[in-house]
Amino acid sequence: MSLSHWEYQEVFKDIDYCIVGAGIVGSCTAIFLREQFPEAKILILERGSLPQGASTKNAGFACFGSVSEILDDHEHMSQDEIRDLIKLRIDGLNLLKSLVPAEVMDYKEWGGYEVFDDASANIYTEQIQNYNRLVEEASGLQNCFSLMPSKFDLQFGKQMIFNQYEGQLNPVKMLFHLHKRIRQEGTTILFGANISNYEIEDEGAVLNLENGTKVETKNAVFCTNAFSKKFFPDFNVRAARNQVMVSTPIEGLQPKGTFHFDKGYVYFRNIGNRLLIGGARNLDPITETTEAFGANDKIKQHLRSLVAEKILPGKDVHYEQEWSGIIAVGDSKVPHIKKINNHCFAAFRLGGMGVAIGSKVAEKLTHMIVNKV
Numbered sequence: 001m002s003l004s005h006w007e008y009q010e011v012f013k014d015i016d017y018c019i020v021g022a023g024i025v026g027s028c029t030a031i032f033l034r035e036q037f038p039e040a041k042i043l044i045l046e047r048g049s050l051p052q053g054a055s056t057k058n059a060g061f062a063c064f065g066s067v068s069e070i071l072d073d074h075e076h077m078s079q080d081e082i083r084d085l086i087k088l089r090i091d092g093l094n095l096l097k098s099l100v101p102a103e104v105m106d107y108k109e110w111g112g113y114e115v116f117d118d119a120s121a122n123i124y125t126e127q128i129q130n131y132n133r134l135v136e137e138a139s140g141l142q143n144c145f146s147l148m149p150s151k152f153d154l155q156f157g158k159q160m161i162f163n164q165y166e167g168q169l170n171p172v173k174m175l176f177h178l179h180k181r182i183r184q185e186g187t188t189i190l191f192g193a194n195i196s197n198y199e200i201e202d203e204g205a206v207l208n209l210e211n212g213t214k215v216e217t218k219n220a221v222f223c224t225n226a227f228s229k230k231f232f233p234d235f236n237v238r239a240a241r242n243q244v245m246v247s248t249p250i251e252g253l254q255p256k257g258t259f260h261f262d263k264g265y266v267y268f269r270n271i272g273n274r275l276l277i278g279g280a281r282n283l284d285p286i287t288e289t290t291e292a293f294g295a296n297d298k299i300k301q302h303l304r305s306l307v308a309e310k311i312l313p314g315k316d317v318h319y320e321q322e323w324s325g326i327i328a329v330g331d332s333k334v335p336h337i338k339k340i341n342n343h344c345f346a347a348f349r350l351g352g353m354g355v356a357i358g359s360k361v362a363e364k365l366t367h368m369i370v371n372k373v
C-alpha cells in the first residue's frame with residue numbers, strides 16, 4: 001500500500017523505536033522508553049483491532065502463585081528461581097499499581113483462595129509455613145497464606161488456603177489507561193498492522209507489514225508473547241490457549257475474590273454478581289497447544305461441571321460470554337527478555353502471570369534497550 005506524504009512524514013519517517021504488540025508488555029515498554037527519551041519517535045504496531053493475544057482476554061487476577069502451583073513449580077525450577085519469580089510478580093503488581101490508579105482499573109484486594117479436595121489437603125497445608133517464608137524472603141510480605149474452613153458454600157473440601165494479598169482487576173480498563181497515556185505522550189499506536197517478517201540491518205531493522213508497507217526503524221522491539229516463534233524460532237516458547245466463560249448476573253452470588261484450583265490450571269472469580277471461570281488447558285494439552293483462538297467443548301464441559309457440582313451446586317447458571325486467549329509457555333516459567341542485536345530486542349513467554357509481571361518485564365526490557373546489554 002502506498003503512503004501519502006503526510007502519513008510517511010508523521011508516522012513512518014525516522015522511527016527511533018518500533019514496538020510490535022500493544023499488550024501489557026509492549027504498552028509498558030512504550031511508557032518506560034518515553035521516560036528515557038522524551039523526544040524520540042516511538043511507534044507501536046498491533047495486528048488486531050484490539051490487542052489480539054492475552055492482555056485484554058485474561059481473568060484479571062492480580063496474583064503471585066497459589067500453594068499448589070508453587071509446589072508444582074518445584075518439579076522443574078530451583079528454590080532460587082521460584083523466589084525470584086514470586087518477587088518479580090509482587091514487584092510487577094506494585095509497579096502496575098503505580099502506573100494505573102486502583103480505582104481506574106477496578107482493582108479490589110479481596111484476597112485469593114485456593115480450593116482442593118480433602119484427599120490433597122495434607123500435601124498442600126504442610127507447605128504453608130515454607131511458602132510464607134519464601135514470600136517474606138522475596139517481598140517482605142508476612143503471613144501471606146493461611147488455612148481456613150471452606151466458605152461461600154463451595155463443595156471442594158473442608159478447608160481452603162487464603163492469600164490476604166491477592167486482588168482482582170479489569171484488564172481492559174487497565175490496558176486502555178496505559179494506551180491513553182502512551183498517546184498523550186506523543187507515541188502513535190497503529191491497530192490492524194500485522195508484521196509478516198523482519199530484516200536486521202547494520203543500523204536498524206525493517207519490519208514488513210502484511211499490506212506491503214516496509215517500516216524502517218532504528219530499533220525494533222518485539223513484545224509478541226505467544227506469537228514470537230515465527231520471529232525467533234530458536235527460542236523455547238509455545239502458544240497455549242485458555243478458555244474462559246462468564247455467567248449472567250446471579251442473585252445472591254457468594255464467592256467473592258479470586259479462586260485457584262488444580263495447581264492454578266482452573267481459576268474462577270466474581271465480576272460483580274457474575275461468575276467467571278476459565279482454564280483447564282491441562283485436560284486437553286495437545287489441542288490447546290495452539291496460536292488459534294477458538295472453543296474446546298471438552299474443556300468447557302469440564303468447567304461447567306465444576307460450577308454445577310462444586311462452585312454453585314443447585315443454581316441454574318447461564319453463560320453470557322465465552323472466549324479464548326493465547327498465552328506463551330515453555331520448559332521454564334522464567335520469561336525471555338533478550339537482546340537479539342544492538343537494534344533488535346524482545347520480551348515474551350509470560351505464562352499465565354503477565355498481569356503480575358508484565359510491567360516489570362517491560363522495565364527490564366527497557367533497561368536492556370537503553371544500555372544495549
Ligand SMILES: Cc1cc2nc3c(=O)[nH]c(=O)nc-3n(C[C@H](O)[C@H](O)[C@H](O)COP(=O)(O)OP(=O)(O)OC[C@H]3O[C@@H](n4cnc5c(N)ncnc54)[C@H](O)[C@@H]3O)c2cc1C
Nearest residue numbers: 021023024025052053054055058059061195325353354355
Ligand atoms: C484466558 C487468560 C487468562 C489469564 N489470566 C491471567 C490472570 O488472571 N493474571 C495474570 O497475571 N495473567 C493472566 N493471563 C496471562 C496474561 O494475560 C499474559 O501473560 C499477558 O497478557 C501477556 O502480555 P503480553 O503483552 O506479553 O502479550 P499479549 O497481550 O498477548 O500481547 C502481544 C501482542 O502482540 C500482538 N502481535 C503478535 N504478533 C504480531 C504481529 N506479527 N504483528 C503485530 N502484532 C502482533 C498480538 O496481537 C498481541 O496483542 C491470562 C491469559 C489468558 C489468555
